[in-house]
Amino acid sequence: xxLLGCHVSIADGIQKAPQRGRDLGCEAIxxxxxxxxxxxxxxxxxxxxDGFQTAIKECEIHAVMTHSIYLINLASGDRNIRKRSEVAFxxxxxxxxxxxxxxxxFHPGSYRESTEKKGIRRLxxxxxxxxxxxxxxxxKLCIENTAGAGSLLGGxxxxxxxxREKIGSPDRIKICFDTSHxxxxxxxxxxxxxxxxxxDHFDSIIGLEHLIGFHLNDSKVELGxxxxxxxxxxxxxxxxxxxxxxxxDQRFLEHPMTLxxxxxxxxxxxxxxxxFQLRE
Ligand SMILES: [Zn+2]
Numbered sequence: 528x529x530l531l532g533c534h535v536s537i538a539d540g541i542q543k544a545p546q547r548g549r550d551l552g553c554e555a556i557x558x559x560x561x562x563x564x565x566x567x568x569x570x571x572x573x574x575x576x577d578g579f580q581t582a583i584k585e586c587e588i589h590a591v592m593t594h595s596i597y598l599i600n601l602a603s604g605d606r607n608i609r610k611r612s613e614v615a616f617x618x619x620x621x622x623x624x625x626x627x628x629x630x631x632x633f634h635p636g637s638y639r640e641s642t643e644k645k646g647i648r649r650l651x652x653x654x655x656x657x658x659x660x661x662x663x664x665x666x667k668l669c670i671e672n673t674a675g676a677g678s679l680l681g682g683x684x685x686x687x688x689x690x691r692e693k694i695g696s697p698d699r700i701k702i703c704f705d706t707s708h709x710x711x712x713x714x715x716x717x718x719x720x721x722x723x724x725x726x727d728h729f730d731s732i733i734g735l736e737h738l739i740g741f742h743l744n745d746s747k748v749e750l751g752x753x754x755x756x757x758x759x760x761x762x763x764x765x766x767x768x769x770x771x772x773x774x775x776d777q778r779f780l781e782h783p784m785t786l787x788x789x790x791x792x793x794x795x796x797x798x799x800x801x802x803f804q805l806r807e
Pocket of ligand 1 (some may be wrong): 622671705742
């Protein structure tokens, strides 16, 4: 049984996020450590860092992931965007380290008018540079699988494995699995053996030991539609059954499983209640 939770807002300060998660019923939370729509941001104060760490313990939040800001694209062919992305990403790594957050989840990016091969090469080099700048950090950089629309990297396990292998540093590069993205990318989690087959496949291509957490989202769009549209659990095309299997899967007992469903806190509460009911 994974550790259940949701993406929690840091609107009133990062130190308030654990209590907010607790109030929603979370065992695990995902947060942004900075405004996801801005390149610039203020450094974290010592009060915020101390407050966050104290609150995590007091609120009994057992696992934390952070999601990198939306603007970052390390695969971009635009030098300027790549440079800004690296600066922001390094800041995200430092924030995780300061806050004691073990997992930084990021999207592998998009190569736009360039080619897949070049996009992967740029992403790999950027990550290698970032890792070299912080050789002693313990935060794991976690590639999130994507719906694979257009020039978006990360839409299949083979490509994610290729990126991981090319970066090197296997201890520092892990994977976060998003159910709605996988489904939209063509991985059918619904059939009776569907979930088992998808994770057997994942294991053979990437290795299950590198999977550190999940985003639990149903999908507004159909299998293989390659669009990124999250839906509340049981209200989309994936349905309840795969989520029941996932939350009870013995292989993922300590894994954070956080919702990124639409509808704000009210729906996080409803979805979480449902997930807890699915536990056996
Ligand atoms: Zn996600």
